[in-house]
Structure formats: C-alpha cells, structure tokens
Amino acid sequence: MTKEELIALGLTEEQAKKVLEAVKEYVPKTQLGEVEQERDSLKATIAERDTQLETLKKSSGDNAALQQQIADLQKANEEQRKAHDAEITQLRLDNAVEAALLTAGAKNVKAVRALMDADKLKLEKDGTVSGLSEQIKTIQKSDDYLFAGKQQQQFRGFQPGASGDVKPDGNVDVSKMTYSEMVAYLEANPGAKI
Known part of the structure; x- marks a missing residue:
C-alpha cells in the first residue's frame, strides 16, 4: 500500500508514515515460505549425511572400500547440493513471478502463469x-480480462433482466428517476424521448 492509499482511507499523513515504517519490519509471506522450505530441506540433508557417517564408521575395516564409499558419498552430496540449489532458485523465481502478477492486478495467477513462457x-x-514485465504487458494487451482495474464494457439500451426503468420501446419512466439520474441518462442518450 502506498502513503496516498492510506491517506485516502482516512489516515493522516503522519499516521500513514508510521504504518509504512511498521510494515517494513515484517517479512513478506512469500519470503517466509522460501526460508521455511530451505530450512526443512537442509534439515533433511543433515539427517541423511549423519546416517551416511554412521555407515562409514561401521565399515571402517577395509581401506579401499572405505575410500570408494567416501568418493561415492561426496558425489551424491554434490548432486544433492545442486538439486537443492536448483529447487531454491525455482522457488524464488515462482514467488517473484507470483508477486509481480499480483502487483499487476492478475485476477487468477495460475491462469496468467499458464500463458507465460517460463523458458x-x-x-x-x-x-x-528478466523478461517478466514484457510478458505481463503482452498478456495484459491480449487478455486484459484476466487483470483487475480494466473497465467492463457498458451496454446501452434494453437489457433483459434489468430493472424496469427502461422500457422495451426505448421510453424511460422518469417518475422513478432523480434529477441527476435523468441528466445522466440524457447525456448518455442524446436522442432519447422523455
């Protein structure tokens, strides 16, 4: 939220500044999710490595076999580290894309995400x-109904199921309108008969 939005909600300028300063102290939910997932993944990795070390302690008799086990474990640990780094990078990318789509006013993040080229x-x-803002702009132009803030098309004339203010023959029942409604109707329909 911006300071102007807070002021529009009825806060004074000083109160709006205090609110914005207080909000800076909180961690965004997406960032918290990243940290929690990384923590859980690291705990699992540590537990697995502890198990590997216990296995090594038990088989410490044969030196050649032990050297081979150590080499295998080092290779497996390196592959795990790379997979973990790739997972964290993908999680951060997903959260950044989701945050950008929400900021852009996407009504359904999954639907907009499906239209994006992840590569x-x-x-x-x-x-x-990189490449995100261009894709969002392209989707906003081609599929603007997926984003909030776009004006819906206003239809003129008789609408089935609408109130009885406008009769099917185009005449308006002025007895149910206020003066300002009547002025607005005449501006929208210059040739209307009252």
Whole structure:
C-alpha cells in the first residue's frame, strides 16, 4: 500500500508514515515460505549425511572400500547440493513471478502463469526476473480480462433482466428517476424521448 492509499482511507499523513515504517519490519509471506522450505530441506540433508557417517564408521575395516564409499558419498552430496540449489532458485523465481502478477492486478495467477513462457524467465542475482514485465504487458494487451482495474464494457439500451426503468420501446419512466439520474441518462442518450 502506498502513503496516498492510506491517506485516502482516512489516515493522516503522519499516521500513514508510521504504518509504512511498521510494515517494513515484517517479512513478506512469500519470503517466509522460501526460508521455511530451505530450512526443512537442509534439515533433511543433515539427517541423511549423519546416517551416511554412521555407515562409514561401521565399515571402517577395509581401506579401499572405505575410500570408494567416501568418493561415492561426496558425489551424491554434490548432486544433492545442486538439486537443492536448483529447487531454491525455482522457488524464488515462482514467488517473484507470483508477486509481480499480483502487483499487476492478475485476477487468477495460475491462469496468467499458464500463458507465460517460463523458458524466457530468468531470476537475476538481485531478485528481479528478466523478461517478466514484457510478458505481463503482452498478456495484459491480449487478455486484459484476466487483470483487475480494466473497465467492463457498458451496454446501452434494453437489457433483459434489468430493472424496469427502461422500457422495451426505448421510453424511460422518469417518475422513478432523480434529477441527476435523468441528466445522466440524457447525456448518455442524446436522442432519447422523455
């Protein structure tokens, strides 16, 4: 939320500043999810490595076999580290894309995400996603109904199921309208008969 939005809600400028300062202290939910998932993954990795070390202690008799086991475990641990890093990178990319789509006003993040080309998205070191803003703009142009804030098309004339203010023959029942409603109707329908 911006300071202007908070002021529009009825807060004073000083109160809005205090709210914005307090919000900076909180961790966003997406970032918290990343940290929790990384923590759980690291706990599982540590437990697995502890098990591997116990196995090594038990088989410490044959030196050649022990050297081979150590080499195998080092290779497996390196592969696990790479898989873990890739998983965390993908999680950060997903969260950054979701946050950007919500900021852009996406009504359904999954639907908009399905229209995106994931191969063209790349997470940069500073946490931004290259290629994301271009794809969002393209989707907003082609499928603007997926984003909030777009004006819905207003239909003129008789609408089935609408109130009885407008009769099928085009005449308006002015007895049910206020003066301002009548003025607005005449502006919208310059040739209307009252």
